[in-house]
Amino acid sequence: MIEIRNVxxxxxxxxxxxxxxxxxxxxxxxLIIGASGSGKTVLxxxxxxxxxxxxxxxxxxxxxxxxxxxxERKQLRQQIGMLFQGSALxxxxxxxxxxxxxxxMFSNLSYKERRKKANEVLARVNxxxxxxxxxxxxxxxxxxxxxxxxxxxxxxxxxxxxxxxxGLDPQTSLLIDHLIKEITEEYDITTIVVTHDMNSVMExxxxxxxxxxxxxxxxxxxxxxxxxxxxxxxxxxxxxEFLQGAKEMRMxxxxxxxxxxxx
Ligand SMILES: Nc1ncnc2c1ncn2[C@@H]1O[C@H](COP(=O)(O)OP(=O)(O)OP(=O)(O)O)[C@@H](O)[C@H]1O
Numbered sequence: 214m215i216e217i218r219n220v221x222x223x224x225x226x227x228x229x230x231x232x233x234x235x236x237x238x239x240x241x242x243x244l245i246i247g248a249s250g251s252g253k254t255v256l257x258x259x260x261x262x263x264x265x266x267x268x269x270x271x272x273x274x275x276x277x278x279x280x281x282x283x284x285e286r287k288q289l290r291q292q293i294g295m296l297f298q299g300s301a302l303x304x305x306x307x308x309x310x311x312x313x314x315x316x317x318m319f320s321n322l323s324y325k326e327r328r329k330k331a332n333e334v335l336a337r338v339n340x341x342x343x344x345x346x347x348x349x350x351x352x353x354x355x356x357x358x359x360x361x362x363x364x365x366x367x368x369x370x371x372x373x374x375x376x377x378x379x380g381l382d383p384q385t386s387l388l389i390d391h392l393i394k395e396i397t398e399e400y401d402i403t404t405i406v407v408t409h410d411m412n413s414v415m416e417x418x419x420x421x422x423x424x425x426x427x428x429x430x431x432x433x434x435x436x437x438x439x440x441x442x443x444x445x446x447x448x449x450x451x452x453x454e455f456l457q458g459a460k461e462m463r464m465x466x467x468x469x470x471x472x473x474x475x476x
Pocket of ligand 1: 224229249251254256
């Protein structure tokens with residue numbers, strides 16, 4: 214679990230995060246959504262220690278990251294897996310070598326054990342046969358799966374995914390979403406996904422945090438998001454073509470004309 218308490222962050226005169234409080238739950242996909250510039254990235258950078266908040270607390274399983282010693286912060290860092298927007302694979306390394314990289318850096322395992330572990334996670338993301346390929350030889354969806362395998366190879370407690378669907382077709386996006394959700398539940402990871410993709414929001418959004426101009430404007434689940442009365446959230450989500458059908462359904466329901474009422 215990650216608890217963000219009253220976090221404030223400014224750059225110069227400009228306040229970017231205004232008193233943000235939110236709890237990211239373990240074993241769940243916690244999605245941060247919001248328009249460009251609403252503060253999603255600054256918030257996640259504060260969470261992983263890349264920015265220091267001016268005020269507030271960030272608690273990892275009850276321990277304030279901002280008060281940790283360097284050693285404690287180093288240990289925490291090893292419990293955080295990251296999936297970057299462009300997958301960020303090393304082009305000169307094979308898929309297997311890419312996945313072994315965090316193990317080479319942070320584990321005391323032998324070469325044989327590291328290879329075994331890398332191939333286990335590769336099998337978990339259904340890429341067993343791609344281990345000797347180079348990134349240039351695999352598709353965008355496969356690269357994302359390699360990115361996920363690399364992010365989970367150290368058995369992280371926390372997984373941060375930055376726009377995991379960017380550049381993918383809808384079908385591949387869905388596969389990646391499901392993989393992230395399955396892994397989150399299977400390994401009881403606290404997963405944080407920053408996304409613009411409303412399809413993902415509806416598919417895997419156990420907890421959704423809607424940021425607006427640096428404030429947490431709304432939070433809830435994918436079950437209640439389309440029924441929210443929050444005007445700003447409604448403007449944001451119903452701008453998506455994907456949710457036009459849901460919007461029309463909701464309007465009919467409000468008028469008592471839903472097909473469900475006519476049965
Ligand atoms: N290092 C920085 N120095 C100064 N201002 C910054 C810095 N990083 C971000 N900002 C500002 O903080 C605000 C929020 O940016 P942020 O990147 O968090 O938005 P976002 O919601 O992630 O947007 P997007 O969806 O486009 O990635 C923006 O006005 C941005 O210019």
